Amino acid sequence: MNQTYSISDLAREFDISTRTIRYYEERGLIHPDRTEGGQRVYSRKDRTRLRLILRGKRFGFSLDEIVEMIDMFDQDRSGRKQLVVTIDYGKKKIGEVEEKIQDMMALKKEMEDLLEDFEKRLDQLRGRNKL
Template structure:
């Protein structure tokens, strides 16, 4: 399964410029066909999806790059593996905190929402 740049743009509802920009920044490295056109495969698509997901949580492209290259390179040496594992744990922990934080926000909003619903009920009686 392979995609052209506008295929991906359509799928994710972003501009081709955006995709090329991610490549400029080193976040994507698609193949090229005989005419020099970009060819994206399953793996490139997954990467793009990760990028967009990260963006939705307020991570900068720089942070996202860190996160995806973290588990992407050949880290065969033991030392390298140790660093990767330790750093990965940090990142996952940070993610967990963020999730909790977001749940707190949702709960706050739900409380407020309940209040408003009550007031509406009172009016409807």
């Protein structure tokens, strides 16, 4: 129960350096506990958080943007006004993600069209060789 991880556990699991993990802490993205002796101890929550960070990175969000997004969804926003603000901001961010998805799908289609073109050319070459 209440599984914990060392810094190199997580580094291994996510295939990143320990330096990277420490850097994320330095930038305020993670806040692990410490042992008596001062070594970092990561909880399941920390691990999840790290996974989120890396996912954010994978499609080009900066650490600053990621910090914004995660904090937004992470805190106990009990006040009503805070909730409203959070929801609004969240919708905006989701819109941005949606836009990026659309954009990438457009690229994908462009690439597919080009590929189709190349394949037609290849077919024509094949046809000629058969004569």
